[in-house]
């Protein structure tokens with residue numbers, strides 16, 4: 611491994627029990643230097659507990675946490691070269707933006723010129739220079755959020771931990787801040803580990819992400835890897851939109867469901883579920899492949915999503931078509947769908963646990 615790909619943070623078989631509750635169940639993850647890494651999962655999956663163990667606010671019941679190869683488990687939070695940015699901003703209300711940023715460095719007894727240089731640099735990175743002399747109450751939600759981030763960045767932690775950092779912002783501001791956060795991380799050259807339950811947020815920001823459920827790690831990879839090749843049905847359903855068709859694979863490698871027959875490769879005979887993204891289903895000429903009727907049409911700006919009732923699945927299949935040009939579809943239209951098996955996932959076992 612060269613320096614660029616060596617993990618800065620290694621989570622090694624970490625578990626955490628609260629009495630009978632297993633909050634984190636033997637999770638191993640390597641976070642690489644300068645990565646924007648997201649811990650993602652539904653409520654109660656253990657992501658906050660894992661982050662709190664990294665920060666030192668909880669002690670693992672088992673396993674080790676290594677920072678640059680050194681076991682940091684015995685270190686209290688303030689001795690760890692990690693910084694946790696809290697969901698609530700916890701800014702000092704009586705101090706200006708500049709004073710809020712200086713505070714932590716003054717505590718470290720850095721010399722005045724160094725403090726000034728670092729604070730100026732961090733305010734530039736976080737677009738706060740013009741607000742240097744304002745107090746928190748004179749700032750908008752997004753600006754306060756940037757001050758909280760700046761206050762964490764100015765201390766130059768090796769890894770910055772962020773717990774739902776954009777959770778308090780409205781949707782529009784959150785989307786803007788997602789891109790800004792990514793840019794600031796890049797400019798600061800600091801590894802970020804962020805907790806979120808918002809899959810779109812993770813897809814937009816993260817270089818890699820870990821999907822957790824019931825305290826277990828289900829999959830770890832880049833957004834593309836996870837979107838294109840989800841490890842199981844839960845991940846497939848959790849990230850992006852996925853159509854599921856329950857059926858079975860025959861001895862001669864054909865996936866069969868009501869009204870549908872598809873040649874598939876590398877599939878074992880038996881019950882199976884075919885998972886297809888809306889963009890991987892095409893509308894074909896009538897009589898071709900899977901017949902269906904349009905039940906609903908949702909307009910999404912650049913494209914439309916047709917909800918197509920078919921005999922193959924109890925819920926309408928979602929099919930993405932361009933909004934501009936092309937065919938003018940109407941609810942009630944009969945059409946047929948072409949599913950590209952090469953772009954689908956096949957999960958053995960069928961039905962159970964498909965989720966919504």
Ligand SMILES: Nc1ncnc2c1ncn2[C@@H]1O[C@H](COP(=O)(O)OP(=O)(O)OP(=O)(O)O)[C@@H](O)[C@H]1O
Pocket residue numbers: 628631632633651652653654655656657658659660807
């Ligand atoms: N101090 C505690 N005592 C007992 N159980 C706890 C404690 N902290 C967390 N848990 C339990 O551990 C599990 C994981 O909780 P955690 O807060 O890590 O989940 P999460 O994925 O961050 O959820 P959310 O998105 O809702 O914040 C949950 O079942 C929770 O009830």
